[in-house]
Amino acid sequence: MEIVIIGNGITGISAAQSLRELQPDWKITIVSGESTYHYSRPSLMYVFMGHMRYQETKPFPDHYWAEQRLDLVRGWVTGIDTRAKQVKLKDGRALPYDKLLLATGSISNKFGWPGQDLPGVQGLYSLMDLKALYENVKRAKRAVIVGGGLIGIELGEMLVSRGIQVTFLVREESYWSNVLPAEESAMVTRLIQAHGFDLRLGSELAEIHAGPDGSVGSVTTKSGERIECELVGLTAGVRPNLAVTEGTAIPTGRGILVNDSLETETPDVYAAGDCAEIKTPGEGRNTLQQVWYTGKLQGRCVAHVMAGEAKTYDPGLWYNSAKFLDLEYQTYGFVTPRPSEGETYLWWEEPTGPRGLRLVVQDGAVTGINAMGLRLRHRVCERWILEKASLDFVLDHLAEAAFDPELCRRFEPEIRFALRGQPVPA
Ligand SMILES: Cc1cc2nc3c(=O)[nH]c(=O)nc-3n(C[C@H](O)[C@H](O)[C@H](O)COP(=O)(O)OP(=O)(O)OC[C@H]3O[C@@H](n4cnc5c(N)ncnc54)[C@H](O)[C@@H]3O)c2cc1C
Incomplete structure (x- = not known):
């Protein structure tokens, strides 16, 4: 049996590793245009800021893949012939398959802005983007970043670390307010401003203009303001990378359409x-799940399905973690910007912050947690939510969740006092 996997990101390699365990004799080939070896995409910023070397972003030594008999092919896939069961590469090679996994990741969103393809305009997704950034910063004193999500703030931090003046255009009236409740959003907004970003809230990009040398020289916003800059970072979200499905009958919508066993409608x-x-x-x-841990879970699940087992994907409890500049953020369960019907939001914030904790309570049980500037233990939070732990229980056992004992000693009594004082419907 010959397996071809397009993409060596966390999804592709998790699938390959699980398949190797399940089917020791199958031929497994992983194709990627970006790099020969898998690397950790979230580490891109640390490479640029000099905190890590590229070599250190590879979780497995280069010899690991041959030892596992996982064949690595470096190249871009330009077509798939689903009848002949062949993957075609840009350099003319063709790879036959019995079963094919598409794990092609995302691409940065572009919304047809005039000037979006000028030199000096870029996203932050891949090693190619990182390479472009090393070039683009050489001529940049001022940058404009468009889009107020996680990648935008990372790019801003990277540029500020090089002494580049950053203007951050955020469509919403507060940073990431379409995801974070008001207090968390306000906390991050204040932090961004304190770090020296020129944060423009309620501001949208209209056009990118070339300067005298043909590279980006300025942008105008929808309100008509012109901002001079030599670099534009487009970080207004990502969308599924569907390019390999072009010219095939593999059904797509926003992404490549799959059932809950991660099978497309095209056989194999x-x-x-x-x-x-x-x-x-x-x-x-x-319907789209675009974070690291869901990629890992989906990769493992699809391996079982490809190996012939009846298995459906279970995403488990929603979890995410990120860093806004030096502020760590973790979220467990569903914490939406505003409480849904029947939910009560409890919020503690350290006055001298930035630190905060939100508990979402429904029918007396804790159903969601946001931690800002506090490190919590994943397993404990997950257990509380899955086992529907009561608010009283969670407050009494906060120390169990604290990842850092010093933080726990310092804030746990305050948190308990503050949250017990907030009304929760009986
Ligand atoms: C800067 C940044 C920071 C992030 N930080 C976090 C974080 O802190 N936490 C978190 O949960 N998530 C984070 N994410 C998101 C996370 O990295 C993605 O969810 C994850 O990488 C998706 O994995 P994947 O394997 O599905 O796709 P990808 O990692 O995108 O891998 C897909 C691979 O397929 C290859 N490929 C695509 N098309 C072709 C083709 N035609 N031919 C050959 N190869 C092809 C690509 O080159 C790529 O190597 C971050 C993303 C970025 C960009």
């Missing part, structure tokens, strides 16, 4: 990770 073709759109994702879950 599967899709998982950022590029997949799950038609029936389960209550409260998005």
Whole structure:
């Protein structure tokens, strides 16, 4: 049996590793245009800021892949012949497959802005983007970043670390307010301003203009303001990378459409990770799931399906973690910008912050947690939510969740006092 996996991100390699365990004799080939070896995409910023070397972003030594008999092919896939069961590469090579996994990840969003393809305009997704950034910063004193999500703030931090003046255009009236409740959003907004970003809230890009040398020289916003800059970072979200499905009959919507076993409608073709759109994702879950841990889970799940088992994807409890500049953020369960019907939001914030904790309570049980500037233990938070722990229980056992004992000693009594004082419907 010959397996071809397009993409060596977390999804593709998780699938390959699981398949190798399940089927020791199958031939497994992983194709990627970006790099020969898997690396950790979230580490891109640390390479640029000099905190890590590229070599250190590879979780497995280069000899690991041959030892596992996982064949690595470096090249861009330009077509798939699903009848002949062949993957075609840009350099003319063709790879036959019996089963094919599409794990092609995402691409940065571009919304047709005039000037979006000028030299000096870029996203932050891949090693190619990182390489472009090393070049683009050489001529940049001022940068404009468009889009107020996680990648925008990372790019801003990277540029500020090089002494570049950053203007950050955020469409919303407060940073990431379409995801974070008001207090968390306000906390991050203040932090961004304190770090010297020129944060423009309620501001949208209209056009990017070339300077005298043909590279980007300025942008104008929808309100007509012109901002001079030599670099534009487009970080207004990502969308599934569907390019390999062009010219095929593999059905796509926003992503590559799959059922809850991650099978496409095309026989022996599967899709998982950022590029997949799950038609029936389960209550409260998005059809697109574009984070690291869901890629890993989907990769492992699809391996079982490809190996012939009847298995459906279970995303488990929603979890995410990120860093806004020096502020760590963790979220467990569903914490939406505003409480849904029947939910009560409790919020503690350290006056001298930035630190905060939000508990979402429904029918007396804790159903969601946001931690800002506090490190919590994943397993404990997950257990509380899955076991529907009561608010009283969670407050009494806060110390169990604290990852850092010093933080726990310092804030736990305050948190308990503050949250017990807030009304929760009986
Ligand atoms: C800067 C940045 C920071 C992030 N930080 C976090 C974080 O802190 N936490 C978190 O949960 N998530 C984070 N994410 C998101 C996370 O990295 C993605 O969800 C994850 O990488 C998706 O994995 P994947 O394997 O599905 O796709 P990818 O990692 O995108 O891998 C897909 C691979 O397929 C290859 N490929 C695509 N098309 C072709 C083709 N035609 N031919 C050959 N190869 C092809 C690509 O080159 C790529 O290597 C971050 C993303 C970025 C960009």
